[in-house]
Amino acid sequence: MLSVGAIIAPGFFASPAVALAAAVGAVVAVVAGAVGVFTVIRGQAFAAEGLADAGSAGGASAYLAGLPTLGGFALAGVVAAAAMELIGARRARSRELATGIVLGAGFGLSALFLYLGTTQRGTGAATVTILFGSIFALRSGDLPAVLGLGALAGTGLLVLYRPLLLASASPELAAARGLRVGRLGLAYLLALVIAVALAALSVGTILSTALMVGPAATALKLSARPGRAIALAGAIGVAAVWLGLVLAYDSYAWPPLHHGWPASFFIVALILGAYLAASAWAARGERA
Amino acid sequence: MFAPFMVDAWIAGTLVALVGGAVGFFVVLRGSAFLAHAIPNGSFAGAAAASLLGINVLFGLGVASLGAAVSVGLLGRRGRRDVATALTLVFLLGLGALFLSWGNAYAPAVYGLLFGEILGVSVSQLWPTALLCAVSLLAVALLYRPLLLAAVLGESGAARRGRAGSDLLFGLLVALATTLTVPVVGTTLIFSLLIGPAAGARAFTDRPLRALMLSVILALATVWIAIAAAYASGWPVGFYVGLISAGWYLVGRVWAAATAAR
Numbered sequence: 001m002l003s004v005g006a007i008i009a010p011g012f013f014a015s016p017a018v019a020l021a022a023a024v025g026a027v028v029a030v031v032a033g034a035v036g037v038f039t040v041i042r043g044q045a046f047a048a049e050g051l052a053d054a055g056s057a058g059g060a061s062a063y064l065a066g067l068p069t070l071g072g073f074a075l076a077g078v079v080a081a082a083a084m085e086l087i088g089a090r091r092a093r094s095r096e097l098a099t100g101i102v103l104g105a106g107f108g109l110s111a112l113f114l115y116l117g118t119t120q121r122g123t124g125a126a127t128v129t130i131l132f133g134s135i136f137a138l139r140s141g142d143l144p145a146v147l148g149l150g151a152l153a154g155t156g157l158l159v160l161y162r163p164l165l166l167a168s169a170s171p172e173l174a175a176a177r178g179l180r181v182g183r184l185g186l187a188y189l190l191a192l193v194i195a196v197a198l199a200a201l202s203v204g205t206i207l208s209t210a211l212m213v214g215p216a217a218t219a220l221k222l223s224a225r226p227g228r229a230i231a232l233a234g235a236i237g238v239a240a241v242w243l244g245l246v247l248a249y250d251s252y253a254w255p256p257l258h259h260g261w262p263a264s265f266f267i268v269a270l271i272l273g274a275y276l277a278a279s280a281w282a283a284r285g286e287r288a
Numbered sequence: 289m290f291a292p293f294m295v296d297a298w299i300a301g302t303l304v305a306l307v308g309g310a311v312g313f314f315v316v317l318r319g320s321a322f323l324a325h326a327i328p329n330g331s332f333a334g335a336a337a338a339s340l341l342g343i344n345v346l347f348g349l350g351v352a353s354l355g356a357a358v359s360v361g362l363l364g365r366r367g368r369r370d371v372a373t374a375l376t377l378v379f380l381l382g383l384g385a386l387f388l389s390w391g392n393a394y395a396p397a398v399y400g401l402l403f404g405e406i407l408g409v410s411v412s413q414l415w416p417t418a419l420l421c422a423v424s425l426l427a428v429a430l431l432y433r434p435l436l437l438a439a440v441l442g443e444s445g446a447a448r449r450g451r452a453g454s455d456l457l458f459g460l461l462v463a464l465a466t467t468l469t470v471p472v473v474g475t476t477l478i479f480s481l482l483i484g485p486a487a488g489a490r491a492f493t494d495r496p497l498r499a500l501m502l503s504v505i506l507a508l509a510t511v512w513i514a515i516a517a518a519y520a521s522g523w524p525v526g527f528y529v530g531l532i533s534a535g536w537y538l539v540g541r542v543w544a545a546a547t548a549a550r
Contacts, residue, residue, distance in 0.1 A: 045370035046322040049377070087541070097487055100321030101537045104480035108530015111477065115524045207385070210378035217371040262389050268382030272375050279367055 016140075021202070021245055021263075024146050028198045029211060029237030031150045034157055034230045035195040036216030036237075038188055041226070042168045047084065047189065048212040050099040051196045054080035054106030056205035060113035070145055070201055077193035080106060085186050146198060153194040160187055165226055202241070203264040211237055214271035221278040240270040294519065296414055301511040303421040304469045308478065309507030310428045311465045312486035313500045314458065317439040321483050323360060323459060326373045328466045328478045330356040330380035332402065335470065336387035345471055346416055353466040356380060357459030364455070402474050413471060420468035427461055435461075436496055473511075477526040481507055484533025491540030506536050 039048050058076020059069040080102050087098045157164070167174040167184040175181050192212075199208035219232035244267035251261040290298070315324040334352025338345045356376055363372035438454035462482075469478040485506035489499045514528035 040368065040371060043368060043370055045368075045374040046325070049322070049325065049374060094319075096319045096321045097316060097483065097537075100325065100479070100483045101487065101534050103325065104477075104484055104530050105534035106530075107477060108480060108527045108534070111474075111524045111526035111530060115527070204385075207378055207381055209374050210382070213371055213374045214378070217368065217375070221367070260389075262382075262385045265382040265386040265389075268378050272379045275371075275375055283366060 015249075018245060018249060020140055020143065022242055024143060025202050025241035025245065026238045027146055027150045028195075028202050029215070029241045030234040031153050032195045032199050032208075032211040033215050033219070033233030033235075033237045035153060035188075035191050036212045036214075037220065037226060037230045037233055038157075038164060038168050039192060039212055040216045040220055041165075042188070044192075045209065045213045046096055046099050048192060048196055049209045050084065050103035050106070051077050051080055051189075051193055052200055052205050052208045052212075053103050053110070055193070055197055055200060057106045057109035057113060059200070059205065060110050060117060064113050064117045068145075070142065070149075070197060073200060073205075074149070074193060074197045076106070077197055078190065081186070081189035081193050085182070085189060142201065146201070149194050149198055153191045153198075156187065156191050160184065164188055203267055207264045207268055210268045210271050211241075214268075214275055215240065218271070218275045218278045221275070221282045236271075236274055240267050240274065243270055294515075297515055298512075300414060300417055300472045301515050302508065303417050304472045304478075305481065305507040305511040306504060307421050307424045307465050307468055308481035308511075309485050309504030310425060310500060311461060312482040312484075312507065313489070313496075313503045314428075314435050314439065315462070315482050316486040316490060316503075317436070317496075318458065320458065320462075321479075322370055322373050324462055324482045325479045326360065326377035327353050327356045327459065327462045328470055328475045330377050331463075331466050331470055332475045333380040333384035333387065335475075336384045336391065340387050340391040346413075346420075346467060349470050350463070350467040352380060353463035354460065357456070357463040361456040361459055417468055417472065420464065424461070424464050424468060427464065431457060431461065473529060474526055477529045480530045480533035481510060484536045485510055488536030488540035491544040510536070 036048075039045060055073040055077035058079075059073035061076075062069045062072025065072075083102050084095075084098050087101065163174070163179050164184050164187070166177070167179055167181045168188070171181050174184070196208050196212060199211040203211060215233040215237035216229070218236050219229040223229050223232060244263050247266040248261060248263035251266075252259065254261065312324075315321060331349045331353040334348035334350070334355075335345050336348075337352070338348025341348075359376045360369075360373050363376060434454060435458060438458075465482075466475075466478060469481070473481060486499075486503040488506055489502035492502060493499050510529060510532045513532055514525050517523075517528045518525040
């Protein structure tokens with residue numbers, strides 16, 4: 001027990017902020033892991049990034065209007081997803097361009113809303129809070145919304161699991177079987193919007209891509225079977241979030257300032273570490 | 289609008305647009321929008337580190353963006369490229385968040401770094417910017433043929449061998465452009481400037497050199513209109529750059545649809 005006491009600082013489990021962060025973080029990591037496996041298979045990491053950035057424009061405008069940022073984020077994400085699907089053609093290159101255009105416009109709007117938020121509300125905190133998030137700043141009122149949205153995305157994936165998997169792995173084959181690949185793509189993007197919005201809530205807009213892509217890519221290095229990869233991705237994500245929380249809590253005693261390192265930094269670093277370890281392991285397996 | 293303090297902004301904006309339009313042409317041609325997004329955003333970590341250590345921001349930006357280009361190149365060799373790009377980007381952003389928390393940075397300064405403060409450009413920044421601009425344009429001129437060839441051949445056959453090399457080269461070019469432009473338009477909006485004008489230009493002509501020229505012209509128009517509008521309205525330059533850039537793409541699409549219908 002000595003080692004546990006050394007890693008987990010006293011009071012960690014007693015703090016309500018930590019308990020809430022751990023609960024929300026786990027839900028978010030599971031949803032992000034499941035959606036993320038499809039994201040990696042479809043090669044749409046950039047779409048995840050683009051939706052996060054476009055969504056942040058919605059989050060910022062909601063903040064400006066005094067509305068819940070999660071709602072604004074999700075709404076702007078849906079609009080952005082529709083726009084991407086509308087202007088993006090089938091070819092991978094033009095899809096990337098379409099994502100980029102939506103992302104760029106979203107950033108422009110974010111710039112405006114964050115500027116107005118900063119000048120009108122008199123605090124500069126909006127920029128940092130919305131973009132970098134703070135998992136310890138969650139309110140307990142957020143929990144039902146997180147659970148509801150998470151369940152929605154999870155149910156959607158479960159219903160569409162088989163056709164979506166086929167459409168993601170081989171669009172031509174899926175189309176030949178009479179599946180509506182375009183509509184499946186849009187449904188997937190909507191699930192992605194929800195997952196990204198949830199991830200942005202916990203680790204911030206610009207780091208949400210880490211939770212979306214990292215655990216899923218790591219899991220796909222370890223197992224080629226999608227079902228197993230989804231379970232693995234969820235587990236890796238939850239582990240990274242929880243370990244990140246523990247380290248962030250510990251870091252209050254660390255140099256240079258003794259006011260704690262950001263949890264999102266630890267989460268992202270752990271995810272990158274897991275990915276590097278998994279790719280090294282996969283490479284070793286190939287050689288053997 | 290052309291008061292002495294604004295003259296610097298006009299010059300810096302013009303330099304940035306020249307480079308953004310030219311490098312952007314290759315970004316769009318190669319379909320490397322994600323890389324063009326990741327390198328400037330990742331360079332944020334370098335800027336945050338530089339402000340923490342009290343060294344020149346350009347230096348921090350340069351180191352971080354070069355690091356990002358090399359990391360994407362190395363990680364992308366095995367495994368999926370977009371995953372490598374995404375993970376490099378988020379790790380650098382995470383580092384940036386860490387440095388910010390150490391530095392107790394003043395929030396408006398963070399905002400300026402992300403979204404740019406063209407109206408705060410000073411003479412001391414002008415010379416390094418001009419120098420980097422000249423180097424970038426020279427690099428574009430020297431790499432024009434090899435990059436064009438690699439982009440057109442794409443994944444096919446003989447090009448695949450040379451692809452890793454041209455990828456890295458291209459990443460370094462974007463890193464150079466990033467270092468130059470981020471202090472002026474911010475980490476986020478250089479991206480708009482890189483893809484919007486170039487994507488629009490491509491709809492008007494199939495000839496590469498002409499598209500490159502048009503891309504530069506549209507980028508110049510974007511920045512000039514954005515500066516004038518920002519000056520007149522007091523709203524951030526980044527907002528106008530983002531929307532006008534997306535606008536060029538829409539204009540290009542409408543033009544392409546109209547000419548195709550005929």
